Amino acid sequence: MQKIKETFADLAKNRSIGMYAFWIHRITGISITIFLFLHIWTLSAVFFGKDAYDHAISKFDTSSGYIFQYVLLLVVAAHLLNGIRITAIDLWGLTRSQKKLFGISLFIFLVIAGIGILTVLL
Amino acid sequence: MSIEKRGFWPWYLQRITALLLVAGMSVHFFLFHFSPNRYVSRYYDEIIDRFCSPGWIAFHACLLSLVIFHGLNGIWGIFVDFNFNKRSKYIVNLTLWFIGTVLFGAGIYILIWFATKNGNM
Numbered sequence: 001m002q003k004i005k006e007t008f009a010d011l012a013k014n015r016s017i018g019m020y021a022f023w024i025h026r027i028t029g030i031s032i033t034i035f036l037f038l039h040i041w042t043l044s045a046v047f048f049g050k051d052a053y054d055h056a057i058s059k060f061d062t063s064s065g066y067i068f069q070y071v072l073l074l075v076v077a078a079h080l081l082n083g084i085r086i087t088a089i090d091l092w093g094l095t096r097s098q099k100k101l102f103g104i105s106l107f108i109f110l111v112i113a114g115i116g117i118l119t120v121l122l
Numbered sequence: 123m124s125i126e127k128r129g130f131w132p133w134y135l136q137r138i139t140a141l142l143l144v145a146g147m148s149v150h151f152f153l154f155h156f157s158p159n160r161y162v163s164r165y166y167d168e169i170i171d172r173f174c175s176p177g178w179i180a181f182h183a184c185l186l187s188l189v190i191f192h193g194l195n196g197i198w199g200i201f202v203d204f205n206f207n208k209r210s211k212y213i214v215n216l217t218l219w220f221i222g223t224v225l226f227g228a229g230i231y232i233l234i235w236f237a238t239k240n241g242n243m
Contacts, residue, residue, distance in 0.1 A: 060164070120155055
């Protein structure tokens with residue numbers, strides 16, 4: 001518990017791009033892992049036959065389903081782009097360029113978010 | 123997820139699976155969320171017609187194992203960062219292995235179910 005309190009205190013004290021990226025990465029990572037359960041559970045409707053499966057999938061073809069998919073796209077894109085940034089920093093020693101890499105990741109994220117509006121929401 | 127606390131292999135495999143997942147998830151998202159056929163491609167008949175070849179089944183089996191390992195190894199990394207005692211670590215480790223095995227088993231069973239419905243395998 002003490003460690004959890006320290007973690008939040010650390011976030012309040014060190015408000016930097018790196019710290020925000022660290023927290024975004026953890027929150028999106030946990031969210032995607034939780035979504036994996038939902039994904040497997042939805043697909044498991046196939047065990048009850050074609051109609052049950054199509055009915056389960058059709059719940060994602062509604063307005064709220066499209067919004068859910070768009071949010072999922074944003075969460076995955078944020079985690080994926082920041083993951084590439086972290087891997088590049090770790091494997092090629094780019095620590096000094098981490099802020100610049102964050103800017104590049106943010107730009108690509110905004111492009112994906114824009115395309116996502118056209119392909120997922122509309 | 124510091125390398126000192128977690129050891130080399132969990133850290134290294136997290137990076138390698140991440141790079142493989144970038145490619146795998148891009149294909150998955152394009153097919154089911156971006157491509158012109160994205161709406162029909164999610165439904166039963168289309169999956170049976172297009173995605174039940176040995177290649178697609180192998181692709182999705184690999185994607186499933188990568189995403190489960192990456193997700194649960196990531197959660198393990200977060201847990202280790204909080205410096206819990208040895209007993210808690212043992213219980214969490216065991217729980218994550220159990221969850222991973224169940225998820226992988228369920229996912230593979232779904233893939234086998236689809237694969238055996240179209241007679242391609």
